[in-house]
Amino acid sequence: MSESAIEHRFGRYGGQYVPETLMAALAELEQAWVAARADVAYRSELDGLLKEFVGRPTPLYRARRLSQQLLRPVYLKREDLNHTGSHKLNNALGQALLAKRMGKRRVIAETGAGQHGVATATACALLDLQCVVYMGSEDTRRQRPNVQRMELLGATVKPVQAGACTLKEATSAAIRDWVENVGSTHYIIGSVVGPAPYPALVRDLQSVIGVEARQQILEREGRLPARVIACVGGGSNAMGIFNAFLGDEDVQLIGVEAGGEGTDTPRHGAPLTVGGRAGVLHGSLSAIMQDEEGQIIEAHSISAGLDYPGTGPQHAFLRDSGRARYVAVTDRQALDAFRAVTRLEGIIPALETAHALAWTLAQSDGELDLVCLSGRGDKDLAEVLALT
Amino acid sequence: MSDTVTSASPRIATAFERAHSESRGALMPYLMGGYPTLERSLEIGRAYAQVGADIIELGVPYSDPLADGAVIHEAATEALAAGASVSGVLELARALSPSVPVVLMCYANVVFAPGVEAFVERLAHTGAAGLIVPDLPLEEATQTLAACDAHGIALVPLIAPTTPPERLAAIGARARGFLYTVSVVGTTGERSALPERFTELVAKAKAATDVPVAIGFGISTPEDVRAAVRAGADGVIVGTRLVRAAGDSADSAAAVAEVLSELKSGLGTDR
Numbered sequence: 238m239s240e241s242a243i244e245h246r247f248g249r250y251g252g253q254y255v256p257e258t259l260m261a262a263l264a265e266l267e268q269a270w271v272a273a274r275a276d277v278a279y280r281s282e283l284d285g286l287l288k289e290f291v292g293r294p295t296p297l298y299r300a301r302r303l304s305q306q307l308l309r310p311v312y313l314k315r316e317d318l319n320h321t322g323s324h325k326l327n328n329a330l331g332q333a334l335l336a337k338r339m340g341k342r343r344v345i346a347e348t349g350a351g352q353h354g355v356a357t358a359t360a361c362a363l364l365d366l367q368c369v370v371y372m373g374s375e376d377t378r379r380q381r382p383n384v385q386r387m388e389l390l391g392a393t394v395k396p397v398q399a400g401a402c403t404l405k406e407a408t409s410a411a412i413r414d415w416v417e418n419v420g421s422t423h424y425i426i427g428s429v430v431g432p433a434p435y436p437a438l439v440r441d442l443q444s445v446i447g448v449e450a451r452q453q454i455l456e457r458e459g460r461l462p463a464r465v466i467a468c469v470g471g472g473s474n475a476m477g478i479f480n481a482f483l484g485d486e487d488v489q490l491i492g493v494e495a496g497g498e499g500t501d502t503p504r505h506g507a508p509l510t511v512g513g514r515a516g517v518l519h520g521s522l523s524a525i526m527q528d529e530e531g532q533i534i535e536a537h538s539i540s541a542g543l544d545y546p547g548t549g550p551q552h553a554f555l556r557d558s559g560r561a562r563y564v565a566v567t568d569r570q571a572l573d574a575f576r577a578v579t580r581l582e583g584i585i586p587a588l589e590t591a592h593a594l595a596w597t598l599a600q601s602d603g604e605l606d607l608v609c610l611s612g613r614g615d616k617d618l619a620e621v622l623a624l625t
Numbered sequence: 626m627s628d629t630v631t632s633a634s635p636r637i638a639t640a641f642e643r644a645h646s647e648s649r650g651a652l653m654p655y656l657m658g659g660y661p662t663l664e665r666s667l668e669i670g671r672a673y674a675q676v677g678a679d680i681i682e683l684g685v686p687y688s689d690p691l692a693d694g695a696v697i698h699e700a701a702t703e704a705l706a707a708g709a710s711v712s713g714v715l716e717l718a719r720a721l722s723p724s725v726p727v728v729l730m731c732y733a734n735v736v737f738a739p740g741v742e743a744f745v746e747r748l749a750h751t752g753a754a755g756l757i758v759p760d761l762p763l764e765e766a767t768q769t770l771a772a773c774d775a776h777g778i779a780l781v782p783l784i785a786p787t788t789p790p791e792r793l794a795a796i797g798a799r800a801r802g803f804l805y806t807v808s809v810v811g812t813t814g815e816r817s818a819l820p821e822r823f824t825e826l827v828a829k830a831k832a833a834t835d836v837p838v839a840i841g842f843g844i845s846t847p848e849d850v851r852a853a854v855r856a857g858a859d860g861v862i863v864g865t866r867l868v869r870a871a872g873d874s875a876d877s878a879a880a881v882a883e884v885l886s887e888l889k890s891g892l893g894t895d896r
Contacts, residue, residue, distance in 0.1 A: 252764075252765050253762060253764060253765060254733050254760045254761060254762075254765055255691065255760055255762065256691060256692040256759055256760060256762075256783070256785070256807075256812075257759075257762055257782075257783045257784060257785045257787075257788060257796075257807065258692075258785040258786075258787050258807060258810055258811070259787075260762050260785075260787075260788070260792070261787045261788065261789055261792075262787070399698070399702065400688070400702075405689070409689050409691060412691050413691060413694070413812050416691070416692070416810070416811055416812050417810065417811040417812060418810075419787060419810060420787075420810065514738070516734045516737060516738065517732075517733045517734040517737060517760070518689065518734070519689075519691075520691075520760070522737075525734075527734065527738065529738065530710060530711045530712075530735060530738055530739075531711070531732075531734040531735040531736075531737060531738030531739075532687065532688040532705065532735075533688040533689050533734070
């Protein structure tokens, strides 16, 4: 693949299944990204902000009591220590800088848990861009603190009341807004989903996670991890950490999806784990949850960030090729891990992240695990405490 | 290329030719299949035919319609809640096709679900004349276009005001049936005051293709229709205004017939 190329497809997955109105904007975005990532000025502005504003590199922490309990070293890549509390700012900041380069003064975003919304609102405050965030009304309810943060940051939060009122509908509303306002607006999509070039663009911006983690663990342990584990909704923190290890064939890559009430019920968010026919959602062909006639099925997860019936096309490709493995853990298991890790390590993880931790906690085998601690769980307190 | 175009869609071509011979634009109302219910949507379709629709654009309700505004999105959601299915809508196509050419409007995932070839074959068996897939741009349409060509279904592409010239030419060259010209930068829905740009849009569209050019999105009044025809459009597609009328009234068929008759007055010489 030449240096200037951006993948439109990952195997058969990906593509650009969008209204014609957006095609010119996608081409413009692709050109802008190809130019920006090769531009020293863009790169150094982003790197400077990642260091001084976001707080990168994030630490790699050898989880003391977790490792003791599991009888193997478990390392946590501390994306929760990023400014705004998750990995989302890596992408939001890179894209907001890109929006500025493209001369777009208005930014829109979708958000589920609110972490991407907060990250985008933060980047927009920093760079003086107008910001509108679409969020399902169910999520504005269960992630109230993040709504308040976005509004404080100067963003307009638009609650979306359609379908299950969660991330899928918020994403659809954001895409419709983009169709209406494509001339003035850049859409900062929050995960490795959507039409090309987004899955590759967001992966590129998140790949800093894996680049750092790989180097850090080599420094600490003198070897690569046996497993790299990350939660997968759309899958941006997972692609971000997996990417640096794709060529390390001995390193297992494990994506943990939302099992909801169980993958044997219809109430989950685990299209990769469950399998089935590929389909189109939000502009790309990937693993999705759909019925026989191609209507999209609503997902369910206790975690708003994983409550999504689709996933990134590169994940579908990695699954089919066997390079990565995808598993699911239930709401219950995630909640238990949320509590367990909080007590064991003094780290309150996001409910999304708790899925990756739950899977790790459940493994009795293994020799060296690296888990992406994608975000902190302060936003989830009300939801978790209400359940007990 | 013109040969392929005509053979893919003789009924569509005939419909435009007839309108043209009567010195008017073709009337192309949109019908949301299964809205408010399957039975009532069939009545609405029949009312369209009686009022003088030249082509009916039959929408398959979809869970995630990205090209549609609030009115059609909500109608689709209601139709699905009322039990609408792809099979049901294809039965509507079968029922309406003998009296008027039907072009199905359907999102990509619904076409892909049973497999492109199987879907198009099924559609052809209903007697439908064409297919519009609003989220299937040129780059993704190769397989669907081949299947449609093989089954005598016109795959109607869309162009938008944002479509750059070289792309317009590529789309126009592969157009079958007609070229669907989206009149606004936006989703479907009623808007005020947009016809100033029709002339430029239609001229660009016509220069890019041999098939007729139809304008849609945002057209809701007889004045809009008149402006579109005056701008040189061969046909005018009206959707949201009619879907709204169907939803607002207990007698949907009568309500849409009234609105469509009014819109028809903007088409040119009355027949």
